[in-house]
Amino acid sequence: MKLLPKDVYRELADALGEENISQEPAVLDGYAWQPAMNLTNQKWIPRPAAVILPATTEEVQTIVRICNQRQVKFKAHSTGWAAWGGPSQEGELQIDLRRMNRILELDEKNKFAVVEPYVCCGQLQSEAMKKGLTCHIIGAGPNTSALASATSAWGYGGTGLSTGYSGRNVLGVEWVLPDGEVLQLGSPGSHAGWFSGDGPGPGLRGIMRGFSGTQGSLGVFTKCAVKLFPWYGPPQPRVEGILLDVETDVPETEKMFFVVAPSFKKYADISYEIGNAEIAYWFCRSPLNAGVDLFMPRAGDRLFESKPLRALLKAFQHLGVALLSSPSKREVEYQEKVLRKITVEHGCILLDLSKAPGYGFWWWLMGVRSIPTALTFRAGGDFLTSYGSPVEYDNAIRQAEVAQECKQKYIDQGYFKDDMSDIGWGGIYEGTANWGHCETAAMFDRRDGQAEGRFKYLEDSARTTIEHTLGLGLSNLPPGAWKVYGPQLHNYHLWEARIKKAFDPNSVGDEQWYVPSIDEIEPKESSSDEQ
């Protein structure tokens, strides 16, 4: 076990207080257990040398400066779910940002909130609702950090149709750079408030997070503003129960539907139409077989064994959940008429969920609070995700089709639970933008070993993504994926590596989930260019 040098530990403890730093092995292992996205055969990821709990930007600066002076690598995380939030090698300092947990500002008029890293999406949404607003919640769920998904990761939420995805929601940012300097991006950089990410003030959003975020490899984000969107429901809805027992009152200005298309192509077509019509708050592909596995996994096991029942579920493969939300009953009636017209024109079926018992459950848990992802644990205990390139939407839907074939092979070999393979989830971004997201999860029990087979699936998903020109997806996230994708996509990894070197000259930010040092990868590229 590699610990921090004693004098470094002392310096950090003096700066933040003994109660906010630990190198107790059992405490450190709390940061070395990260099953999600741990794509190795090792149960544990590397154990950090110490963990530290800053409460202010100044304390983060102090930590980062000490790391630079003493050549200690660091990794910061917010709510801390998945391996990308932990260290990639022993000897690193884990910065746990959970004491930075405030909502600093909630600007009703300009529709944004300024948050610290440990504010989870559920907290932000509940406060925003009191002011007639709501926020984007990524698919990972309301337990995750609003700041982390906006600044450092990439994720689609079911409301993508009306809210866009995580990287589109970030406005002003406060960023402790890897050398310890503080940079305020966008309007806060010119002391003009937090309303804009691109100015007046430095607009470095492309460098800060680029396309998919740097997963905490390029400094520490200590504050950020995120967009808020209109919420037409009550400030604090009556909700009873905690999950499958949830009961609530759905406002009459909200309506929810299942839209069932006969084919992948028709599903893409109707999605474009819904986007272009500028209706709906949420429209997201959610095959019925996926729902069965999430909500009744043991029944699913039996259903999937029966050919006639599989056929029945297959009929609802191309199912999307639509939530219409508006400030008036008349407006929601208009949206419903448009949805019905589009559905008929495309030979699809529309099922009105508001007639179904337990409708409030679907409305609150899925449509508003975005909870279902955590239910993915129920089927196998763990899951991974793949594909999911943000591209024109028919290409996104094509990903579900390709994924279905690719994943089935691994289901057949016992690496994944049988979920009828296609559980491609996602939707159109931002109405008329016509681009969107469709990622494919795969459920398994990590406790049975077999990690190689699952990693091979991810490699296969990356390969088929390239073969079918499906874009850069979630399959590019595992460390080293740049080797596959970089040459295909303008050698983006070289640009990233140069940015990393410029911002992190001492290479103290853990780069495992971003890109290796330029010194490590450029010579190889040069020699290949010469050939």
Next chain:
Amino acid sequence: MNDLATLKSDMEGCSRCSHCKWVPMAQIKSWRFAKICPSVDRYNFHAYSGGGKLIASNSILEGRSEVTDPVMEIVYRCQLCGACQVSCQAYRDDIDLADVLLALRAKCVTEGYVLPEHLLMIESMKKEDNTLGLLKADRGVWAKDLDLIDINTQKVEVLFHAGCRYSYDEDLRSSVRNWVRLFRNAGVDLGAAGPEESCCGGRAFEMGYQGEMKNFAEDMIGRIKASGAKLLVTPCSDCYYTFKYLYPKNGMDAGLRVLHAVEYADLLIKQGRLKLGKCASLRVTYHDPCHLGRRGEIYKMGWNGVNKLHRPVRFKQMGNLGIFDPPRNVIRSIPGLDLVEMERIREYSWCCGAGGGVLEAFPDFADWTARDRIEEARAAGAEAIVTACPWCERVFKDAIAAGGDPMKVYDVIDLITMSWGG
């Protein structure tokens, strides 16, 4: 009870999603009261959370780390309130988080990693049959002049078990006496063991001294059977949990129906045997004691499978079948009282801070936890916090007294007594 090693699959199932730190996501109503685990909320390192303790347990089991003084603080600075399990099991079918926490403590005790404050309590239990270090001979003083039937010499239908805290805490004496008067008023003949009543043993079990509970349980069950009682009524939520959950989980059957006093009062009101009067106008909120609420859920027997992924949901201890409505029903049946709800209620209630041996070993942490709850009661607009557990009442009263807070604290029976003009 499970040995830690038998729960390895539960530990390895943790995905580190951290739902165990939050109120179940469907129920987050504000920034301020979104947290559910006092332990991690106070001490911050992940190891203090429910999931963190799963990971620490696994780490210790694999020999990656050892129990040290700092690890003991993690293990024992936890009220075992069970909220983490509720939030975890909202999504997980294959992890029994509370079992791991109990097994971890048992391992610590077996290997000698014990706290002196807990040892004192255990010694008191062994010598004086109570958790409070007081004389056994004084146990029955609370019932002086109540003329309860002595179950040591006579048969009874209904046995009243006061529990340690109510037997000895003089501040709470009127409450326990009023429970007896109430049931008498409804025509119920109650019996009690007087000075022969002993601790249920639940506290010993929770602190990791699992074997000790067996001795108390055998004594208790023997006395119950000898009394001929068909119904046991207790006003103590800790005892209730021990009788309803711990005894059956550990294969011990008292062979009679067990009701908490508020459940029994609710039943008697519904049967028309109890009539409540009017109270002075008061806005109150009800605090769900962990041991009566989520942990008061009856032990779900009958599933003996190996892979918990295949366990039917009805066998999960999700906490939602605890005792939540009877106390609320009683409060609502008293004209003049305005019951308002806090944000964290029922199975996702915030703990009072007293449980799991925290009050004895870390009173500052118990106080910190209680203050958070009092703040929540104030945010709900309540003038008084009402509960149904003497341990909750004790820690709330102490926190309020120390802080000079105007919030009042009542047991449900105090409100009933007030409705009678008492």
